[in-house]
Amino acid sequence: MPWDEALVNSLVYDKPDPGEGRVSTYVSAVREALTLALEHDPRVFVLGQGVDDPSAMFGTTRGLQQQFGSQRVFDIPLSEEGMMGVSAGAAMNGMRPVYMHNRPDFILLAFNQLVTHAAKFHFMDNGTTDVPMVVWAAIGRGWGSGAQHSQAIHGMLLGVPGLKIVMPSTPYDAKGLLLSAIIDNNPVCVFEHRWLMKKDGVVPEGLYRVPIGKGVYRRRGKDVTIVGASHAIELGAQAASLLASEGIEAEVIDLRTVKPLDEAIVLESLKKTGRLVVVDTAWMKGGLCAEIGCLAAEKGFADLKAPVCRVGLPDVPTPAGYTLEQFYYPDAARIAAAARGIVRV
Amino acid sequence: MTIRYPYTGEGARGFDRFAQSHSGAKLLGLYRSMLRIRRIEEEIERRYHQDQMKTPIHLVIGQEATSVGCCAALGETDLLYSSHRTHGNYLAKGGDLKAMLCEMHCRINGCAGSRGGSMHLIDKRVGMAGTSAIVGGAVPIAAGAALAAQMKGEDHVVVVFLGDSTTEEGVASESLNFAALKQLPLVFFCENNFYSVQSPLATRQPARDLRTWAASYAIPAVRVDGVNVLAVLEETQTAVARARSGGGPTFIEAPVYRFRAHGGAGDDSRTGYRDVAEREAWERVDPLTLFSGFLMAGGMLDERATAVMEEALAAEIADAFELALASPIPVEADLYRHVYAD
Incomplete structure (x- = not known):
């Protein structure tokens, strides 16, 4: 159980109108996107520290390993840079990894592979290599998250050519943007926010995409x-x-x-x-x-x-x-x- | 006179036990590949000060046997990842010489369209899959490529070239760990040339056997004489067979010497970071002269055949330079291509 669960549970959001469609939590919307991507595309796999543990990355990966097997949904060593490189290498060779991090702070350990490798290969290889990978993390806030567990790092990445960065604000977008990120042929960072995770919203069933680059x-x-x-x-x-x-x-x-x-x-x-x-x-x-x-x-x-x-x-x-x-x-x-x-x- | 890192191999005697397993044509082919790389490197070096190749160069003169021996154990679909010292890997893997020289002359028809340079030679048609100019950078990428092959049930293997300094990078240790954990079809090929730029191994690492580093991850770790192309071929074949049959990764350490500076033309030993006598001692076991001596002693090569080979190579290299110099340069619109994939 994440230590800030009580805090996140205590946040109050407006409830969506069920008349507008199926209501889902933010976490369920993310899990649904991962499930659909794994179902529809054999190239997709999900990796990250603890994606198969009882906390299941805030619940977003709960049950995925049981459903899709430990070849496609797996826990990893505590090797942020190494696993970022492994993800990039797999992406460059026909796979579509979704590399999940508890917090963006941990991605800082992997900047060499994210910034200097994953984001550059398509250009350096003159367009002959695609790096279709997703790097996912949830920005923390409160309950002692402090200087090392609540950094929002997208500002540092804005100046990196070759990267895309999405930051959803609703369950609908969380699902639709994640599905777009997974199908995108470039490295895409998906930065969620811990405080949005108990927000409910209208989320259609099945596949849909929210376009990247459109406000x-x-x-x-x-x-x-x-x-x-x-x-x-x-x-x-x-x-x-x-x-x-x-x-x-x-x-x-x-x-x-x-x-x-x-x-x-x-x-x-x-x-x-x-x-x-x-x-x-x-x-x-x-x-x-x-x-x-x-x-x-x-x-x-x-x-x-x-x-x-x-x-x-x-x-x-x-x-x-x-x-x-x-x-x-x-x-x-x-x-x-x-x-x-x-x-x- | 200090020879800090002496050659410890068997010299020409080391060929005897391997030569029987190869045809004469195969042996000559290996020699020709090494000679070709040497002559290309020498021509790059000779022309470098003309400033037509406005790119860093990291010559592999002295290290030809590792690239050629290793790549001789690979098929076209096997993938090779490499570092900044790419010339030998690229050529041995079958990369197109013309595209390489066009790249080094910053032409649009270079192997990377003038956006990679000499440290980023690629030729995906022959499995020269990618390089990194950040030490250790290609190692996890190669592990990812091996993971992809494993997940897709493909039977190709992945080789990643690294240097002694790469063993100091945390990401290399991370990659060994993951490769061993997943039993990836991967070969870590470590060219130990004892120097990182001008820093000797002894100032960077405690006295240890590099094999123990890999062995601590339960990865089979072997040492092979890096000037002996047949020994390199044999060890790589064993490692590749292990990887292809699901037996997981292997670490190969090949002690070898770079006869030139880390970067640029010429040797810089006289600046004092290593003794000229050390280079000269290694030049006495030059991988080319060692092997040509063996072939000549065995009657497989003579001066006439060597001259024919040299003449053909000289013509090929001259043609390739001519093409590079005559090739078109990119236009501004080319700059903006391939930042993002469609």
């Missing part, structure tokens, strides 16, 4: 654009509700993929609202916030009515204690305050 409007508004991905969308939506009660209409864009970035949807919204709040689960410096801020300055400058506002983590490592953490993570109130600040400009 989506979660809420329409005319006064300010709130853009982000993953858990930031939950916070952004809450902030938009707060703002609505004050008469400010916020538009919320869920990027769903942070690399390649859907620039068009951000610029389209900016053209309408003229104001941009970028929200991220990671550090503001040098990451997604900075990249979108730069996008607005480069390609949307004429539309800007106020400075771009970043809401993310300060340039400080994550503290372990809830006592310090309360000052660390952005929440809906801070996002709303940021939006208010630029709407009044």
Whole structure:
């Protein structure tokens, strides 16, 4: 049982309307994507530390080894770089590995193989090698996760050509994006967020895909654009509700993929609202916030009515204690305050 | 005069016990392959200062027997992964010389389209599957390739070339562990040339037998005379047969000497990191002269046949350089191709 289970269980989310379709938990949606991929494609296999243990990677891999056998779903040695290379090598030779990590922090041990090998081979081999692999991890938060178990590392990877990065915010997207990632012919990082895992949503049965590289409007508004991905969308939506009660209409864009970035949807919204709040689960410096801020300055400058506002983590490592953490993570109130600040400009 | 790493093999006597198992034509073919690599390397070296090859080079002069002996034990569908010192591996595996030289001249028809360079020679048609210019980088990739072969029930094996310094990389240990755990069809071929760039083995590792490193993962580990092409062939055949029959990985250590600097043209022993006398001692067991001496003594090769061979190789190499220099250079649009697969 993961140590933060009680915390994640205590989070309260809006319940979906069962009238709209089958309701599923986030974890079930991920498991369903893995199950479908394993069923439909003999090249797919799932590996990772503890994917066959009782905790089953937060439940996302529960029962898969029983169903598909230990050849296709297996536990691995504690060798992050080695197994990243093994995954890349298998992918380069006709397989489709899904390499699962408890936390993105562990992927940092494997940057050499991810960044310098998996992401480069298609280019270095002049297009003769494909590296269709998925690297999955769940960003942690709270309950003492601290500096080494809650890092969101997508910002560090944005500048790596050859990689794709998806960050779902709903059970529907978790399933659809994972299925797209597995069928993609490139290395794709799928970063989930631990706090989304008990969120319910409408999830159709069977195969469907959410396109990589396409953002989506979660809420329409005319006064300010709130853009982000993953858990930031939950916070952004809450902030938009707060703002609505004050008469400010916020538009919320869920990027769903942070690399390649859907620039068009951000610029389209900016053209309408003229104001941009970028929200991220990671550090503001040098990451997604900075990249979108730069996008607005480069390609949307004429539309800007106020400075771009970043809401993310300060340039400080994550503290372990809830006592310090309360000052660390952005929440809906801070996002709303940021939006208010630029709407009044 | 210090010879820190002396040659400890049997010299030409070492050929006797293997020669009977091969035809004369096979033996000549092996010699020709080694001679071909040597002459290509020498021509690259001779032209390097003309600056038409704007690429790093890591010459294999002195290390031809390992590439040729190992690859002679492989079929075209067997895969070879390698490091930055790729020339010998690529040529011995059957890679296209013209495409190699086009790559080294940064031409669009290079084996990697001018985006790999000399450290990244590939020719997938003949199983020259990939390389890494990061020491140890190709080792887990090769393990993954072997895992794929095992999962798909294919009967090809995978060989990965590594150097003595690779045994210091954590990822190499991780790969041994996984290969042994899964009994992968994989051969770890370690060319121990005693130096990583200019750092001798003794400053990098405690005094140990490199075989013990692999053996600690319950992997059969053998040492073979790296200047003896027949001994290398024999040991690789044994390892490949084990891998192909489901017997798992093997580690082969082949002590060998690089007669040139880590990178670039010429030898840099005079800078003082190794004694020139050490190189000269190894040159007395040059894998080519050792083998040609054996073939000549056995009446399988003579000066006339050597001259014919040399003439044909010189013409082939001159043609390939000519083609490379006349080949088109990439255009800007080529830069943006193959960042992502469709």
